[in-house]
Amino acid sequence: MPRIPLLPEHPADPQAAALFDEVRQARGPDFPMPHLYRVLATAPAMFRGWLDFAWPLRQNAHTPRPLRELLILRGAQISGTAYEWAHHVPMALEAGVSQAQIDALADWQASALFDGPQRAVLQLADEVTRGPAASNATLEQLKQSGFDDAAVVELVLTASFYVCVGRFLQSMDIELEPGDDALSASMRTADAPPTANPPSGPVH
Structure with a gap:
């Protein structure tokens, strides 16, 4: 509850x-x-x-929606936020992200399914979600991948906001809507670092 x-x-x-x-x-x-x-x-x-x-x-963001959905899903995966994952998988698919890419997110570094800009965005998601911040190297990688300063702001702000979303969902122990269990079960978190104080109830 x-x-x-x-x-x-x-x-x-x-x-x-x-x-x-x-x-x-x-x-x-x-x-x-x-x-x-x-x-x-x-x-x-x-x-x-x-x-x-x-x-x-x-x-209203100008960066491509598929990139931002990959970023959001990767952040949800790292934080173990099943509610966020279940809501954004359909959004990602609708935006044009492939199911194969979603399935490969847990081990994206070893996957050939992601191009240079996508890899830069996923590295950003990893660093911002794990904290405390994105590295200079990753911000430089974003710029070298073709993102201007405004796009970098959008992407860092998106990654940061969804850390807030995940923290709120887990702090309030907000449960999945009926029918979302199968989507949440598709989230792989094997590479996420263990938390010192795991939540007491279901992880959302």
Whole structure:
């Protein structure tokens, strides 16, 4: 069970209800509200800030969406965040990432399925997610792969934001939506370093 109770799909709080309506206007009237949003909306002002940051980061960035989805999936894999993985595998496939690349992410360094820019982005995901920061060598590798300064900012910000997402999901112990178990089971984390204090409940 999540550590903060899920709000209902149609909450009584008018601010939360208005934000859910906004999400449905963007995603469709029958869009099932994700568990993540049903926890975030417990603090409507914070949920407002989340939407105002997360959606433009996803939709208004100029770096290719497939690259950013690979970055997000790799970060989810390193942190063991199954909820994030389950949500972004369909997004990655829709953006044009191949299933073979997704399957190879756990050992991307040894895979021939990733080109130079993709490898630079995956190295960025590894360093930012594990912390404390991306190295000068990796930032230089991004620039040598054709990314200008604005693109580097987008990619580092995306990697950093999804570290926040993973920490929040795991801290709140937010459970997968029904039907996502198979997707979460496809996440390989064999190369992720062990954590000193593993979460007490299911890992999301």
